[in-house]
Amino acid sequence: MKTVKNRNSRSHADIAIKLSGVSKRYTIHHEKPTLVEHLIKGKTEEFWALKDINLTIKKGEKIGIIGPNGSGKTTLLKIISGITSPTSGTVITYGKVVSLIDLEAGFHPDLTGIDNIYLNGMLLGMNKKEIECKLDSIIAFADIGQFIDASLFIYSEGMKLRLGFSIAVHADPAVLILDEGLNTGDVKFQQKSNAKIQDYFEQGKTIVIASHWLEYIRKNCDRILTLENGCVL
């Protein structure tokens, strides 16, 4: 059985995310298989990135996930944010989940900054009206200035990251997914974005962070989850 659900936040008072018996299998494809190969070979190599994860995250909880490379941190974050589905087990999330993992993903280089704000905002679960209301604030926070109605391909890397970050934090997530090493632009913007994330910490939002940086997690999180080889230790 596998289900992924996103329920109305009112239906469960104190739980933000509930994972039960979640496993994720990846098929190792050294080369993309062709239809013919698939039919002839039948079976393929498998890899279990996560094995039977049970995890309940309460509303307002800050949870840090640590573990070596390849321990399944990213897969777990992807499953929580609904980007991929578990092979078995159930995932239930209450409220909007926004991940800050890949900030530049989903930008279209030929469209203007404003067009991209609309498109990206909708992908993050805001409707058109919401974006219209927040447009000025998004632009102001990203600090793009006169380039906002220019095509995105002339933007510098830093500008794109700033815009991506600004849209994501304006999506007003109930659950925020962070990956370590959030590098957003110059020192000034890093301070600004760190302050914003610190804001989330203080606002009592549910936050899931994956990191190698134990100190940071110890300081900021209520609970630490150690992953190794796809299992919770």
Added chain:
Amino acid sequence: MKSKSYEIRLFWDLLCGMTEKELKSRYKHTVFGFLWILINPLLQMLVIGFIFRLFIKEPISNYFYYLFCGLLVWNFFSLTLSKTTPSIVYERSLIKKSRFPHSVIPLSIIFSNAINLVIALGLFSVPVVINGLFDIKNIPILLIALFLLLIFSIGISLFTSALNVRFRDVNFFVQAVLILWFYATPIVYSISVVPYNLMWLWRINPLTSIVQLFQFIFSGAPPPGWGMLLINLSISMLFLVLGIIVFKLESKNFDDWV
């Protein structure tokens, strides 16, 4: 429930936004911009009209109109299918961004092409109306024809785009089939020249009656028979159901393959 209607609203907003993106990015950085939507079909009309006058002597009345509306429909279909099939792979960065209904990716391509088609048909209606070939009573039939074309395009696009994520052969297969498909659809010829023992091939091709409906409206050709229409329609519906099921099953794991 609030969240259900909110989700539908969001799906709709996203679909409109993506369709807008398709149209905008297509004509961005061109000198003529959106004028290309008009220029393209006009150029096509000129070229086909010219070739038609010089070379082709088909025994079909109003052959220019017959050919042109068939080609417009065909262009829509072949462009749509060849763009939607690899679309999920091309838009991998969206898939990696967040959880959203993946079907908006192929659907937005279909709708942006449909807008182009409707504009081209509108332009094309001008000479048709002037020549008195257009009957105002046929407008409902035109809407039905457009609807059938959309239904079939959506069904087959969902099917091929979902399968192409795991089996990239699907894209090559589609390209090859499209070449054959053109000749298996009565666009340059009339269905009446098809030998009866091969007619089943046209019956299983949902485009047959769709193209025939357009030709009926714009060039006064005979409409498709009821048998043809019903068999075509059933196959369209079959593709739609199959497409939705396959897309639903496969879309959960798109991220694993792109």
